Amino acid sequence: MVNVIFNKVQKAFGSVVAIPDLNLEIGSGEFVSLLGPSGCGKTTTLRMLAGLEQPTGGEIRIGERAVNNVAPGERDIAMVFQSYALYPHMTVGQNIAYPLKKRGVPKSEHPARIKAVADLLQLGPLLERRPKQLSGGQQQRVALGRALVRDPKVFLLDEPLSNLDAKLRAHMRTELIELHRRLGKTMVYVTHDQLEAMTMSTRIAVMHQGHLQQFATPSEIYNRPANTFVASFIGTPSMTLVEAEIEMAEGAAFLLVGGQRFPLPPSLVMADSRHRRPITLGVRPEDISIASGEAARASVKLVEPTGHESIVTLDLGGAHFVMRAAGDVALRLGEAVPIALRIDRLHFFDRESGQRINTDAERPAEFRSIAR
Amino acid sequence: MTPLERRYALLGLALIAPTVLILTAVIVYPLLSAIYLSFFSIYTPTLAGKAVGLENYRTILSSAYFWHALWTTFVWTAGTLVLQIGFGVGMALLLNQNILFRSLARSLVLFPYFISTVVAVLVWRWLFNDLYGILNHLLIAAGVIDMPVDWLGSMPNAMVSVITVGAWKFFPFVVIAVLARLQTIPEHLYEAARIDGAGTFSRFTDVTLPQLRDVLSIVILLRIIWDFKEFDLIYLLTGGGPMDNTRTLPLIVYQQAFGLNQMGMAAAYAVAMMVVMLVFMLAYLAYSRDRSTP
Numbered sequence: 050m051v052n053v054i055f056n057k058v059q060k061a062f063g064s065v066v067a068i069p070d071l072n073l074e075i076g077s078g079e080f081v082s083l084l085g086p087s088g089c090g091k092t093t094t095l096r097m098l099a100g101l102e103q104p105t106g107g108e109i110r111i112g113e114r115a116v117n118n119v120a121p122g123e124r125d126i127a128m129v130f131q132s133y134a135l136y137p138h139m140t141v142g143q144n145i146a147y148p149l150k151k152r153g154v155p156k157s158e159h160p161a162r163i164k165a166v167a168d169l170l171q172l173g174p175l176l177e178r179r180p181k182q183l184s185g186g187q188q189q190r191v192a193l194g195r196a197l198v199r200d201p202k203v204f205l206l207d208e209p210l211s212n213l214d215a216k217l218r219a220h221m222r223t224e225l226i227e228l229h230r231r232l233g234k235t236m237v238y239v240t241h242d243q244l245e246a247m248t249m250s251t252r253i254a255v256m257h258q259g260h261l262q263q264f265a266t267p268s269e270i271y272n273r274p275a276n277t278f279v280a281s282f283i284g285t286p287s288m289t290l291v292e293a294e295i296e297m298a299e300g301a302a303f304l305l306v307g308g309q310r311f312p313l314p315p316s317l318v319m320a321d322s323r324h325r326r327p328i329t330l331g332v333r334p335e336d337i338s339i340a341s342g343e344a345a346r347a348s349v350k351l352v353e354p355t356g357h358e359s360i361v362t363l364d365l366g367g368a369h370f371v372m373r374a375a376g377d378v379a380l381r382l383g384e385a386v387p388i389a390l391r392i393d394r395l396h397f398f399d400r401e402s403g404q405r406i407n408t409d410a411e412r413p414a415e416f417r418s419i420a421r
Numbered sequence: 422m423t424p425l426e427r428r429y430a431l432l433g434l435a436l437i438a439p440t441v442l443i444l445t446a447v448i449v450y451p452l453l454s455a456i457y458l459s460f461f462s463i464y465t466p467t468l469a470g471k472a473v474g475l476e477n478y479r480t481i482l483s484s485a486y487f488w489h490a491l492w493t494t495f496v497w498t499a500g501t502l503v504l505q506i507g508f509g510v511g512m513a514l515l516l517n518q519n520i521l522f523r524s525l526a527r528s529l530v531l532f533p534y535f536i537s538t539v540v541a542v543l544v545w546r547w548l549f550n551d552l553y554g555i556l557n558h559l560l561i562a563a564g565v566i567d568m569p570v571d572w573l574g575s576m577p578n579a580m581v582s583v584i585t586v587g588a589w590k591f592f593p594f595v596v597i598a599v600l601a602r603l604q605t606i607p608e609h610l611y612e613a614a615r616i617d618g619a620g621t622f623s624r625f626t627d628v629t630l631p632q633l634r635d636v637l638s639i640v641i642l643l644r645i646i647w648d649f650k651e652f653d654l655i656y657l658l659t660g661g662g663p664m665d666n667t668r669t670l671p672l673i674v675y676q677q678a679f680g681l682n683q684m685g686m687a688a689a690y691a692v693a694m695m696v697v698m699l700v701f702m703l704a705y706l707a708y709s710r711d712r713s714t715p
Contacts (some may be wrong), residue, residue: 101612122618134609138631147627151618195617 050077050235051112051202053098059106060093067093068259071107075252080229080236082246085256086282092207094256095239099128099205111203122151127196128205131212133188135180141191142167142176148199166194169228186217193228204236210245222248243283247271255279272394277403280331280396286360289337291368292400293330304395306330307366309345311390329403331396334360334373337388344387349380363388458688465682477689486665486673487690491697494669497584497655498648504588505644506637509595514629516596517603527600534593542657545586549573576666579659583667587654591647595640602636603629642705649698670694 053075060068068090075081083091096102098109100121108115116124127148135144145163154162167173170190180188189209196204206225210218226249229236240246246253247267255262255270255278263275274280280288293306295313302313347363347370354376361372361380365388372388380386397406422430459477463470481487516527533541548556549572557569572582606629614624652671655661661668661676668676670690678687 099612099616101615121612121615122620126616128613128616130609130613132607132609134607134613136610136613136628136631138634147614147619148617151614151623195613199617 050233052077052079053203053235053237054110055094055098055107056110057107058094058097058104058109060090060097060102061105066259068097068104071259071261073254073261073264075235075237078233078235079251080226080238080249082238082240082250082253083256084240084243084246084253084282085262086241088258089256090259091239091241091254091256095128095205095207095237098203098237099126100124125202126205127199127201127203128207129189129192129196129209131208133180133192133209133212135188135191135195137180140177140179141172141183141194144180144191145172145176145194145198148195152199154199162198166198169197170194185213186221189213189221197232202235204234206236206238208239208241211240211242218245225249243285247283255282257282273405273407274331274396275405277329277331277398280398284333286334286371286373288396289330289332289334289370290398291330291332291370293328293368295326295328295397297324304330304390304392307345307347307368309366311345311392313392327400328406329398329400331398332370332390333394333396334371336391336394337363337370337372338391339372339374339378340387340389342387344389346385347388349382349384349386352378352380352382455688455691458685459692461685461688463684465678465684468684470685473685477686478693480686481689481693487693489665490668490670490673493580493665493667494649494671496580497587497651497667497669498645500580500584501587501591501648502641502644504584505592505595506641508588509592509640510599510633510637512592513596513599513603516600530596531593533590534597538590538653539657541590542586542654545582545589546573546658549582573659574663576663579663579667583655583658586658587648587651590654591644594644598636598640599633602633606632638708639705642701642708645701646698646705649701650694670697 053073055071055073058068058071059066071090071094073094083094085091093102097104098111100116100119104117109117111124111126136147139147142163145166146159149159149162163176164173167176170193172187172190172194175183175187175191180191183191189212192209209225210221213221222245229249238245238249247270250267252264252266253270254264257278263270263279265273265275270279270283274283274288277290281290291306293304296303296305296310304311304313345365347365349361350364350369351362353360353362357376359374359376359378359380361374361378363370363372363386370388374380395407398404399406460472460474461470462473462477512530516523516530520526548554551557551569551571551574554569554572556572557566560566561569570578572578610628610632611624614628619627650671651669652675655667655669656672656675659667661672671694674687674690674694677683677690
């Protein structure tokens with residue numbers, strides 16, 4: 050097992066800078082997802098690690114070895130492509146055997162190793178078939194098998210589940226988690242699907258426009274997003290982000306939003322004690338609820354029942370909040386309901402930079418975002 | 422059959438009728454006519470003659486002339502085909518790379534294929550000329566030969582020249598077909614192969630070649646059929662000489678029909694040629710049928 054380090058890595062395509070400066074250390078045996086919208090540089094990052102793209106600056110290390118000038122075939126990595134990239138004229142067995150053949154693994158060892166992989170992925174009955182005769186999920190497993198058979202140090206997976214239907218995707222997700230647990234190999238997984246990243250990863254690297262926004266565990270990313278981009282990108286429905294202010298008066302702190310004033314507990318009072326500070330307030334849909342007693346009132350703008358829950362849009366003095374409510378919640382449009390905010394779970398971001406400013410950031414320094 | 426189905430069937434018949442009629446007029450009728458003519462001894466200018474039954478075929482099959490021509494046709498076809506495929510595939514691979522002036526090169530490569538055969542042959546005859554041809558001039562200047570070589574008037578030079586010019590004229594067809602296929606090979610396959618540890622040569626044999634197999638089979642079959650019946654290029658370049666050594670079957674058909682005025686005999690040669698080509702045509706049909714019903 051080895052770690053993977055990106056040290057000041059840059060990548061430009063002509064005059065277009067895809068990755069300005071990437072620093073990332075993936076621990077040995079980790080399952081790290083590179084997550085972000087299209088064009089955020091996650092695939093480029095993976096392809097640089099694979100050796101399919103050459104970085105224009107910086108250094109990439111796999112274990113002790115700097116691999117900038119090492120050919121893809123000699124990096125001891127395996128990659129699963131989004132399109133699977135199975136060799137169409139070869140049978141499943143030949144596809145899986147191919148990396149062994151090219152690496153000069155003695156022919157006598159092939160059958161045993163192919164069988165081991167076929168057993169692991171339940172490919173046994175398919176070995177004589179050609180890729181064209183397989184379903185998407187089966188092709189996916191063959192692609193995994195071709196990656197596994199060689200026992201590489203690092204696995205690279207480029208959106209491997211995006212071509213599968215929803216049900217199969219959920220199933221393969223479980224299989225991949227199980228596979229990682231069993232093999233304990235370092236895996237780097239590219240996805241734009243936050244659900245995949247959240248469920249499978251030990252840590253997630255959220256990227257946006259070539260910059261690493263936050264590199265942390267799924268729960269850290271969800272509960273303490275480093276900036277407004279991460280905050281809005283992770284979570285469905287996404288976090289409400291509204292303009293608000295924090296007011297300091299007589300040693301106490303208040304949150305001003307939508308014309309309402311919410312008292313903040315002393316633990317949230319910022320060291321930076323400006324009298325009034327404009328912020329962007331972030332509230333997850335589950336951190337706002339209908340209050341039982343007297344409270345600030347918001348009017349109901351929209352109710353979207355999904356069965357087990359309803360997504361309710363509320364208007365609080367012009368600020369729109371999204372609330373997760375029970376599936377059978379009885380709300381009329383336009384009705385004014387008392388609302389409560391879970392004060393200890395609010396997210397405060399600097400209005401200018403979008404960076405998180407909560408004082409609850411007890412995270413180790415190295416997990417903090419290195420953005421911009 | 423319901424009235425609606427009958428109406429559709431009639432409409433279908435009406436729609437294919439023009440095509441069937443035209444094909445009958447330009448293919449079926451001439452074909453049957455040629456077979457019919459081959460049972461006669463006919464003087465071309467008057468088209469008068471008498472039925473001789475299978476006599477024409479008996480004559481052909483027992484003449485060394487026919488067998489020699491058949492052999493010559495095979496040599497020409499095989500020789501020019503190998504060069505066309507080799508050079509065509511090589512050029513397609515080159516043009517598939519990110520080379521300088523790629524678009525310009527791609528257009529220029531097509532030039533021999535589009536130029537008129539008469540013009541091309543005239544230019545080549547000029548190049549090959551043993552008195553003032555630039556080929557001999559350059560070879561002498563380079564010290565490769567010390568006497569001018571008779572490129573078209575002696576053997577095996579004449580056959581080599583014909584095969585070379587044929588390859589030059591027709592390799593762009595191979596380039597077009599192969600290049601089109603090359604451009605559709607997914608880049609991911611090459612990337613997967615690189616990661617699997619395949620070098621440049623392995624990537625060619627393990628990814629490119631298997632992907633080219635289908636298109637090459639079709640191209641080879643088509644080129645065999647077309648080269649086998651090639652007439653103008655050979656006729657204009659050597660006229661079949663020296664001593665009938667480049668006289669392929671199509672040239673004999675022409676010679677019999679319009680040189681010796683033996684239309685019946687010419688038809689018999691043409692039918693014999695068609696029988697040989699039928700093998701390749703059936704192979705082509707079988708192959709394209711296999712591909713359309715996977």
